[in-house]
Structure formats: C-alpha cells, structure tokens
Amino acid sequence: xxxxxxxxxxxxxxxxxxxxxxxxxxxxxxxxxxxxxxxxxxxxxxxxxxxxxxxxxxxxxxxxxxxxxxxxxxxxxxxxxxxxxxxxxxxxxxxxxxxxxxxxxxxxxxxxxxxxxxxxxxxxxxxxxxxxxxxxxxxxxxxxxxxxxxxxxxxxxxxxxxxxxxxxxxxxxxxxxxxxxxxxxxxxxxx
Amino acid sequence: xxxxxxxxxxxxxxxxxxxxxxxxxxxxxxxxxxxxxxxxxxxxxxxxxxxxxxxxxxxxxxxxxxxxxxxxxxxxxxxxxxxxxxxxxxxxxxxxxxxxxxxxxxxxxxxxxxxxxxxxxxxxxxxxxxxxxxxxxxxxxxxxxxxxxxxxxxxxxxxxxxxxxxxxxxxxxxxxxxxxxxxxxxxxx
Numbered sequence: 001x002x003x004x005x006x007x008x009x010x011x012x013x014x015x016x017x018x019x020x021x022x023x024x025x026x027x028x029x030x031x032x033x034x035x036x037x038x039x040x041x042x043x044x045x046x047x048x049x050x051x052x053x054x055x056x057x058x059x060x061x062x063x064x065x066x067x068x069x070x071x072x073x074x075x076x077x078x079x080x081x082x083x084x085x086x087x088x089x090x091x092x093x094x095x096x097x098x099x100x101x102x103x104x105x106x107x108x109x110x111x112x113x114x115x116x117x118x119x120x121x122x123x124x125x126x127x128x129x130x131x132x133x134x135x136x137x138x139x140x141x142x143x144x145x146x147x148x149x150x151x152x153x154x155x156x157x158x159x160x161x162x163x164x165x166x167x168x169x170x171x172x173x174x175x176x177x178x179x180x181x182x183x184x185x186x187x188x189x190x191x
Numbered sequence: 192x193x194x195x196x197x198x199x200x201x202x203x204x205x206x207x208x209x210x211x212x213x214x215x216x217x218x219x220x221x222x223x224x225x226x227x228x229x230x231x232x233x234x235x236x237x238x239x240x241x242x243x244x245x246x247x248x249x250x251x252x253x254x255x256x257x258x259x260x261x262x263x264x265x266x267x268x269x270x271x272x273x274x275x276x277x278x279x280x281x282x283x284x285x286x287x288x289x290x291x292x293x294x295x296x297x298x299x300x301x302x303x304x305x306x307x308x309x310x311x312x313x314x315x316x317x318x319x320x321x322x323x324x325x326x327x328x329x330x331x332x333x334x335x336x337x338x339x340x341x342x343x344x345x346x347x348x349x350x351x352x353x354x355x356x357x358x359x360x361x362x363x364x365x366x367x368x369x370x371x372x373x374x375x376x377x378x379x380x
Contacts, residue, residue, distance in 0.1 A: 025206035
C-alpha cells in the first residue's frame, strides 16, 4: 500500500542523505540571501528578480536531476502521484536535508502541492516591507522542479502558494503538469 | 509570526544541506555574474562581495552557536580572533580547520591557508574562464567577518601551486589596517 511505499522512499532518502557530502546550512542560506540581494540591485523590477530566480532554478534543475537519479538509484516514476512523492520524500531530503509532503494530489487535473515545514532557504530571513507582497523568495525552487522534471519529459508550471516569509506556516508549491514531452533535449540554459 | 518569536534552531543539531545543493547554487551564481563582467578579476570581485555580505551576517550566528550565553565579551585580540576564524568558523562551515600563518617580515600580514576549498571543490571552471579563483567568495567571507568584528583589513584570495598536490592550495591573505595594530599595542598587556 501507499504507506509501505512511503516508508521505502524514506529509507532511500535517509540512505542517500547519509552517503553524501554536506555543508553548513547557514552558509547556504546566507549565500542564497546574498544572491537575492544582488539581483534586487541588478534589476529594476521585483518581477524581473522573480523571473531571474526561477530561471536560475531551472538551470540548476537541469543539472540536479542527473545527480538525483544516480544517487537515489530510483528508476522512472510510473505516474504523477509517484513523481510527487519522490520529489517530496527523496528530492527535498537529498538536497535540502528535510523531506516534504504531498498535498492535494489530483491525478485527473494533473496537479499536486509540495509542502516543506523546514526550508533552509528562508532560515532567519525577514523580508523588508517593500518586498513582502511582491518578492517570491522561494521562486528558485519552482525553477529547480521545472528544470528537473523537464529532463524526465514532463513540462510543468510551478507556483509558490505559501511562504513563512509572508506569514504562512509552511512553504507550499503547486505543481501543474502541462504536458508530457517527446524525447526532445532542452535547448539549454535559460538566461 | 514575528521573526523574533520563531523558535531558534536547536544549537546542537547539525544543520546541514548537501554540498551538491551548495555547489549547484554557487555554479549558477558564477554563471549569472560571468555575463555581467568583462574580466576575470571583476568576477572574482563580485564573488568576494557575495562572500562579504555572508561573512558580515555569519559572525553573529556563529558566535551564538559557539559560545551561547558566554558570548557577551567581544573578542578584541587579533590573533585570537584569527584563530577563531581559521578553526571554529572553518570547522562549522566546512567540516575542518584551516591553517593560520603569520608573515615573517610584515607584522600586519597573516594568511589562512587550506589544501582545498570545499565550496569550489566540485566547480569545474570552463576553458574561457581559466584562472578564475572561485575561492574568492571565501576570502570575501573572511573580510566580512573581520569588518563585522571591527578588525578592518585588506583581504585577497590566491591560488598557490605546490609540489605536494595536483591542485593549488588556497591562500587568503589578510593585511590589517594600521589602526588595528595601533589599537592592539595600546591595549596589550
């Protein structure tokens, strides 16, 4: 059943986590924060910053998927539900150190939500008032998911639905499957 | 919830992310900045700037994590603070200590050296960027720490080839402002 499958994924996640090289979270959090600040200086509009974060995430996702597949040893996912569970339980754990959960799984509509209770990107971060409503601080995660899934032939659209920096209790990202792709190699990095 | 009301992370818990996540982020940072500069030195400057803003914010966090309630007395001795950086900070961030050295002839000059730098261990520099020292980010981080602790210094990051290993060693050169040495002399026991 589903819970046995989830336990297996948890084991895969923990085994992988134990094997890989690690680095201090604060360094990661602060480096990301510094990147966001740099983008806010470089671009005129916050919308442009949001887009740039997503693009950077996309480029990362294109590369990340290889490592993910190699390290986890997981094969092709059979359906969207499995894809969602694998991203949440194994993907997040392997890279961010914390597993997430899947909510609002809707196979018919081709959508699901990913929920992270702990998110290293936002530890100790507080958004200045001027950016609170406009900056999508977690948008890089949307890009990572989009890039990674494109490499396994899924075209998706991701949006951040909840973020603790805006007062919510969790980070929540909605993923919508637009279409399955034929084996086209993506043109390359987006700038 | 207000940021100050949020629970502080358990100090003893090892807060870690995968090195891969950091490397991927760092790599993208380099790619992004590469398109904005014409010289490698400019790119290194931008990486150092990122490192600087990290270092400035890192000091408070590290001091809290390391000494907890004992952190009320600010470190004012240069060598002790450099040791704090080379040992405590380095262990926390990168898992092992770096080496602190002092220049023989220049009193104000110190070096923090390591055989390899963790953040750029898996970064492969493309052919058109040969000579780029990604460890510049770490040099900037050191400068940020020093500034935040009021030890102003000129910090530069260098790559030094050595016989004993294939890849060059990282040398972070620190040259303190005259004011720091003067202050040290004035208040030394």
